[in-house]
Amino acid sequence: MAFEVNLIKFLQSGLSTGWLSFFQVITLFGSWLGLIISFIIIVRKRGIMAILLLLSFAFAGAFNFIIKNLVCRPRPFETYDFIINYGGENGFSMPSGHSVCVAVLAVFLIFYLFQNSKRKSVKILGTIFFVLFALLVAFSRMVLGVHYLTDVIVGLLEGTIIALLILLIYNYKKVKFLNKAKDKS
Secondary structure (H helix, E strand, O other), rough: OOHHHHHHHHHOOOHHHHHHHHHHHHHHOHHHHHHHHHHHHHHOOOOOHHHHHHHHHHHHHHHHHHHHHHHEEEHHHHHOOOOOOOOOOOOOOOOHHHHHHHHHHOOOOOOHHHHOOOOOOHHHHHHHHHHHHHHHHHHHHHOOOOOOOHHHHHHHHHHHHHHHHHOOOOOHHHHHHHHHHHHOO
């Protein structure tokens, strides 16, 4: 725990107004803004994928709410008066909801990329971009003083697992449906 507190303290020390504004904007992509942008990208070619994205986002949000209220971990700024709440957050800390959501979005955008791009280089670079962007959003939560490192790690894992499970179930059902249709013809 001391490492996590010292990490946030280090990240907030010497934080300029420009960097603070940057991280306050970046963190928005782990919320409804990221969902709306991702939904628009995906719905253009894959309507069912967009619906699955919304379902995953809603399920992840509900599951995260339950976990937060079971763990009841206070936010860093509530426990340590030298940590500043630059994110304007309240409620419990563990796990980071923004990290959960950005992980769901990253998994869906990577899946979408693999479904719609034929170029291997686009798939690789896109995957790297989405993973790094998810990590940047998670990092912003610590810079803003609203989450510990373990909060964002658990959030990223939770979001990734939920998105992958929903996509696996969807693909399983799709293959089963296609095989059933094939057998009938």
